[in-house]
Amino acid sequence: MADAAPLLISSAAANCQSCIEPISDDTPKHSNGVLPSVDEAIESYIGTAGAAHILPAVLASLVLAFDAQQTFINVFTDAMPPWHLKNSSSASASSSATAGGVSPCGLPPSTWSWSLAIHSSTVSEWSLECASPAVLGLPSSSFFAGCLAGGFLFATLADSHLGRKKMLLLSTLSMSIAAALTAASPSLPAYSALRFVAGLFRSTIGTSVIVLSTELVSRRWRDRISIVGFFCFTLGFLSLPAMAYLSRGASWRVLYLLTSLPSFLYTMLIYFFIEESPRWLLLRGRRSEAIQIIKRIACSNIIDSSFSKLTVPTHSREEDELSNDAFLAAKMLWENRWSFRRLTALMTVSFGVGMVYYGMPLNLGNLSSDLYLSVALNAMTELPSSLIVFFLVGRMNRRSSTLAFTTASGVFCLACAAIRGGGKAELAAELVAFFAACTAFGLVLIFSIELFPTCVRNTAIAMVRQALVLGGVVAPVLVAAGRRRRVLSFGVFGLVIGCCGVFTACLPETRGRGICDTMEEEECRESGAKLAIEEGR
Numbered sequence: 001m002a003d004a005a006p007l008l009i010s011s012a013a014a015n016c017q018s019c020i021e022p023i024s025d026d027t028p029k030h031s032n033g034v035l036p037s038v039d040e041a042i043e044s045y046i047g048t049a050g051a052a053h054i055l056p057a058v059l060a061s062l063v064l065a066f067d068a069q070q071t072f073i074n075v076f077t078d079a080m081p082p083w084h085l086k087n088s089s090s091a092s093a094s095s096s097a098t099a100g101g102v103s104p105c106g107l108p109p110s111t112w113s114w115s116l117a118i119h120s121s122t123v124s125e126w127s128l129e130c131a132s133p134a135v136l137g138l139p140s141s142s143f144f145a146g147c148l149a150g151g152f153l154f155a156t157l158a159d160s161h162l163g164r165k166k167m168l169l170l171s172t173l174s175m176s177i178a179a180a181l182t183a184a185s186p187s188l189p190a191y192s193a194l195r196f197v198a199g200l201f202r203s204t205i206g207t208s209v210i211v212l213s214t215e216l217v218s219r220r221w222r223d224r225i226s227i228v229g230f231f232c233f234t235l236g237f238l239s240l241p242a243m244a245y246l247s248r249g250a251s252w253r254v255l256y257l258l259t260s261l262p263s264f265l266y267t268m269l270i271y272f273f274i275e276e277s278p279r280w281l282l283l284r285g286r287r288s289e290a291i292q293i294i295k296r297i298a299c300s301n302i303i304d305s306s307f308s309k310l311t312v313p314t315h316s317r318e319e320d321e322l323s324n325d326a327f328l329a330a331k332m333l334w335e336n337r338w339s340f341r342r343l344t345a346l347m348t349v350s351f352g353v354g355m356v357y358y359g360m361p362l363n364l365g366n367l368s369s370d371l372y373l374s375v376a377l378n379a380m381t382e383l384p385s386s387l388i389v390f391f392l393v394g395r396m397n398r399r400s401s402t403l404a405f406t407t408a409s410g411v412f413c414l415a416c417a418a419i420r421g422g423g424k425a426e427l428a429a430e431l432v433a434f435f436a437a438c439t440a441f442g443l444v445l446i447f448s449i450e451l452f453p454t455c456v457r458n459t460a461i462a463m464v465r466q467a468l469v470l471g472g473v474v475a476p477v478l479v480a481a482g483r484r485r486r487v488l489s490f491g492v493f494g495l496v497i498g499c500c501g502v503f504t505a506c507l508p509e510t511r512g513r514g515i516c517d518t519m520e521e522e523e524c525r526e527s528g529a530k531l532a533i534e535e536g537r
Contacts, residue, residue, distance in 0.1 A: 053216075053217065056275050057213035057217050057228075058225070060168065060270070061209055061213050062266065063168065063205060063232075063270070064205070064209055065232045066176070066259065066266065067175075068236030068237040069239065069240050069243075069263075070143075070175060070198055072240055074140045074143070075365065076244040076375075077121065077139075077252040078123060079371060081115065081120050083113065084113065085111060104129055106130070116248075119250075120249060120251065120252060125251075126187070133477050133480035133488075136476075137475075137476030137477040139188070139191055139476075140362060140475075140479075142195045142196040143202075144469055147200070147472070148203075148466060148470060149199075150201060150202070151203045151204075151466050154203065157204070163276055163284075164277045166276075168204075168208040169271060170201070171205045171208060172266060174200075175202045175205070176261075178197040178201065179260035180261070180264070181194055182195065182198065182253075183257050183260070184253070203469075211277070213225050216275060227386065227387075230386035230390075231386075234382045234386070240259075241372040241379070243255060245372045248372075275293045276289070278297070332456055333463075336519060343463060345506040345507050346447065346507070347464055347467035348467070348503045349402065349504055350444050351496075351500055352497035352499070353444060354475075355471035355474060355475050356433065356471075356497045357434075357441050357468070358471065360378065360433065360437065362476055362479045363489050365479075366482045366490075367416075367427060374430075381435040385438035385439045386438075388439055393442075397511050398443060398446065398447045398507075398509060398510050399447075399504055399508075402444060403501055405440040406436070406437075406440050409433045409434075409498075410494040410496075410497045410498025410501065411433075412429045412432045412436065413433045413491070413497065414491060414494035414498075416433065416486070417490035417491035430490075433493075440497075445465075447507065447510065449461065450513070475493075478492050
């Protein structure tokens with residue numbers, strides 16, 4: 001697949017003979033005439049390329065739109081559908097009450113009926129209106145449990161055997177097929193099993209997109225291409241209520257087909273139009289393939305002889321040990337007291353943030369406001385949250401900002417549980433709580449990058465993200481319980497994120513400081529910080 005010439009880039013290359021400056025003899029080199037590193041070698045050729053070379057990276061980021069749809073699709077497919085009392089003079093009033101969480105459970109079957117077709121929701125089709133919270137939340141919990149399992153099983157494949165492009169292709173294709181098969185589910189157990197499979201393969205999409213898109217562009221575009229992923233995820237989240245509204249009254253199976261078909265077609269674009277990372281190819285010794293891709297990206301057929309002589313930098317002993325033992329990085333994190341303390345605190349904070357981040361959209365059916373409008377507004381709040389983190393992170397203290405946003409999210413979650421009568425105040429409180437959780441989510445990931453050295457950073461971030469997904473596993477059960485008593489969903493969400501956020505105070509501030517490469521460097525910094533505090537006293 002790496003040898004397939006992308007039609008999109010080939011077309012752009014044919015019309016941009018002068019899109020970069022010709023490679024000259026003064027290309028930066030070491031004294032021996034060889035470019036100093038893989039990154040610098042590639043940068044010397046694509047660093048001055050025009051905007052056309054970012055198109056494959058943008059195209060790769062679009063998959064996050066389909067990722068968002070599958071993440072939150074249960075908001076509509078598993079919602080409690082409207083119902084009304086038979087022979088009631090005001091069926092609409094009766095059905096509107098169901099939006100606030102009232103269920104017909106306990107009423108004689110002959111006294112009520114569903115207002116929409118019985119196949120409009122899994123709840124009505126399989127008569128789950130009186131099921132326990134564990135059963136009602138099983139499909140959503142299964143999806144996030146699959147994400148949790150996939151994070152452990154597939155985390156290293158993109159770095160080792162498959163590469164970035166193949167991993168993204170496999171994940172997207174498998175997720176799409178699982179979503180399409182979900183539409184044919186004959187029962188709740190089969191439905192939940194297929195949601196688990198979809199989550200299993202979906203788990204690596206986000207990481208694959210971020211890594212591949214940033215490795216395909218020059219340094220000056222990396223920050224901008226990262227924010228494109230946030231826009232695409234928000235776009236997918238926003239499109240979901242529109243698709244659900246257009247298919248309202250039809251079977252819930254239709255929504256799975258509507259979301260899986262475009263995702264399946266998108267895999268063809270990945271195959272033909274997206275390049276493999278030349279950096280990964282070089283590190284795997286596939287130099288000729290990497291050179292051909294760099295030529296297409298740089299819109300140039302000139303590759304300096306120094307590039308062909310490029311050798312992959314030798315690894316340190318620590319890196320060799322890590323490559324031979326996949327669990328050594330985790331052992332290093334657990335055996336060192338300072339790293340274990342940091343990791344435990346971050347995972348605790350991440351669990352609370354994940355419960356609200358994944359649980360709030362699922363919990364919108366327990367509000368009295370329109371479900372389609374509520375989901376759309378929640379999706380829109382992700383955009384300003386991402387922009388705040390992107391543009392203001394340099395000015396924000398990690399520790400105090402994370403604590404402030406988790407506390408704010410907890411307070412407004414509790415406000416949602418306390419507000420009676422619905423209305424705009426209820427929806428406003430929910431939006432603020434979700435916005436604060438989204439912002440805390442971004443800060444926690446940045447905090448994780450800065451708190452751990454390079455040799456264990458990937459493992460640490462993976463474990464923090466796993467804790468985030470674990471919060472998503474628990475959230476659907478609380479959402480289902482909240483259909484009868486709102487405090488069991490909004491109230492518990494508020495208490496959990498508020499209490500978990502307090503653990504941020506156990507972490508050192510990292511704003512403005514450099515990052516270390518080895519455990520020894522970080523230990524020296526930790527010891528120096530303690531000594532400075534003691535001398536200050």
